[in-house]
Amino acid sequence: MEQLSFDPRPLVDVAVDIAREAAELVQRTRHSAVAGRVDTKSTDTDVVTAADRASEQLVRDRLAALRPGEPVIGEEEGGTAAVEGLTWVVDPIDGTVNYLYGFPWYAVSIAAQLDGVSVAGAVVEPVSGRVWTAARGHGSFRDGVRLGVSAATRLDLSLIGYGFGYSPERRQRQANTWAALSTRVRDIRRAGAASLDLCAVAAGWLDGYAEHALGRWDWAAGALVAEEAGAVVRLPGSSPELGADATFAATPGIAADLHTALVESGFGKV
Numbered sequence: 001m002e003q004l005s006f007d008p009r010p011l012v013d014v015a016v017d018i019a020r021e022a023a024e025l026v027q028r029t030r031h032s033a034v035a036g037r038v039d040t041k042s043t044d045t046d047v048v049t050a051a052d053r054a055s056e057q058l059v060r061d062r063l064a065a066l067r068p069g070e071p072v073i074g075e076e077e078g079g080t081a082a083v084e085g086l087t088w089v090v091d092p093i094d095g096t097v098n099y100l101y102g103f104p105w106y107a108v109s110i111a112a113q114l115d116g117v118s119v120a121g122a123v124v125e126p127v128s129g130r131v132w133t134a135a136r137g138h139g140s141f142r143d144g145v146r147l148g149v150s151a152a153t154r155l156d157l158s159l160i161g162y163g164f165g166y167s168p169e170r171r172q173r174q175a176n177t178w179a180a181l182s183t184r185v186r187d188i189r190r191a192g193a194a195s196l197d198l199c200a201v202a203a204g205w206l207d208g209y210a211e212h213a214l215g216r217w218d219w220a221a222g223a224l225v226a227e228e229a230g231a232v233v234r235l236p237g238s239s240p241e242l243g244a245d246a247t248f249a250a251t252p253g254i255a256a257d258l259h260t261a262l263v264e265s266g267f268g269k270v
């Protein structure tokens with residue numbers, strides 16, 4: 001993307017304020033949300049709670065007040081992108097299965113996109129309170145501290161994040177790729193929240209990450225955090241060899257080798 005004609009940093013402030021408020025709601029209501037009715041979406045394992053819906057509603061209400069007229073695409077209610085101008089992309093709880101179990105790797109993710117490209121984003125973790133942010137051209141931060149990817153240069157000594165979709169048939173193919181890749185890296189993590197997995201690449205907590213079939217809301221903020229920290233990032237639609245719906249992020253020192261290893265492990269065909 002060409003250099004922006006405006007400063008995206010004020011958009012980050014909007015995203016942070018709203019995501020913090022939503023994260024507080026998500027945490028405050030967790031007990032009742034997980035004890036109450038838990039609906040399912042694409043499969044029986046793909047869950048949605050009252051807190052996902054309430055969080056998205058809160059974000060939509062706040063954006064309508066602070067950024068009137070700008071469309072919102074959210075995981076639970078959908079939406080369409082702006083023909084011209086900014087679109088907000090919201091995951092009200094990324095890592096809902098983790099949320100259901102109390103596994104603390106889940107987050108509220110909010111990004112502003114221009115023509116489908118993220119220009120500002122915030123990922124806020126309800127449990128730890130960590131705030132991950134990025135503005136295009138202005139770096140990425142965790143709680144105000146600038147982020148940088150790891151210095152890894154050897155794939156065989158790299159820690160890689162991975163993920164599975166909800167369809168059992170596709171999971172089987174993803175698991176086959178996982179098995180092949182596992183012999184070529186230090187280890188693989190499946191932590192269960194794509195936005196945070198991408199932030200983990202930004203922080204050097206992971207050397208790379210790859211997953212298929214994410215929703216735009218899963219990667220919109222986290223991929224910008226990774227990119228602004230220096231990661232090589234490939235988004236759905238941009239890398240046919242990895243598969244049309246692949247999301248990929250890696251520190252530059254292993255990016256080419258990880259890409260090759262994924263292709264050779266059958267990742268592009270899952």
Ligand code: LIP
Pocket residue numbers: 075091093094095096097163164165166191192193194195211213214215218
């Ligand atoms: C989930 C993720 C998870 C990924 C799933 C799903 P949700 O998001 O972030 O890591 O593997 O496919 O998209 O549904 O909890 O917002």
